[in-house]
Amino acid sequence: MESVPVYLDKQRNLKLTLGGMKKYLDLTGINLLQGLPVERLTPDDFARLVLVCLQHEDPALTQEQVEEMVHAGNEYELVTALALLWGKGKSEEKKEASGDEPKNPESRPGGSSYGASGGTICV
Numbered sequence: 001m002e003s004v005p006v007y008l009d010k011q012r013n014l015k016l017t018l019g020g021m022k023k024y025l026d027l028t029g030i031n032l033l034q035g036l037p038v039e040r041l042t043p044d045d046f047a048r049l050v051l052v053c054l055q056h057e058d059p060a061l062t063q064e065q066v067e068e069m070v071h072a073g074n075e076y077e078l079v080t081a082l083a084l085l086w087g088k089g090k091s092e093e094k095k096e097a098s099g100d101e102p103k104n105p106e107s108r109p110g111g112s113s114y115g116a117s118g119g120t121i122c123v
Contacts, residue, residue: 003015003056004081004082004085005081006081007074008070009068009069012054012057013054014053014054014081014082015053015085016052016085016086017056020053020055021052023052024048024052027048028048036049038079044063047063050078051066054066
């Protein structure tokens with residue numbers, strides 16, 4: 001799976017692996033395979049999501065460090081990057097299943113809902 005670059009304290013790359021999904025489930029009780037309920041995320045849930053997406057390149061990273069990296073000035077960019085990451089992962093799954101390049105991800109059956117204003121990131 002590809003990563004999505006985002007600038008926090010420095011240039012970092014978000015990547016959500018199955019291991020990260022399992023860790024997030026253990027930490028929050030939220031199963032990311034059922035979508036990401038953005039409107040119900042607590043600040044801790046959001047920090048933990050960012051944490052599991054960054055630990056592939058920095059295993060020693062802590063939730064407290066992530067909380068210091070995220071602020072009002074980069075929150076929108078981060079949410080957008082997470083949505084792109086989610087869409088890339090789902091597009092790659094579809095590509096692997098069909099053997100074809102995915103079509104426009106915005107026109108997938110089931111649709112998509114991305115953004116900081118609420119909704120569920122799912123396909």
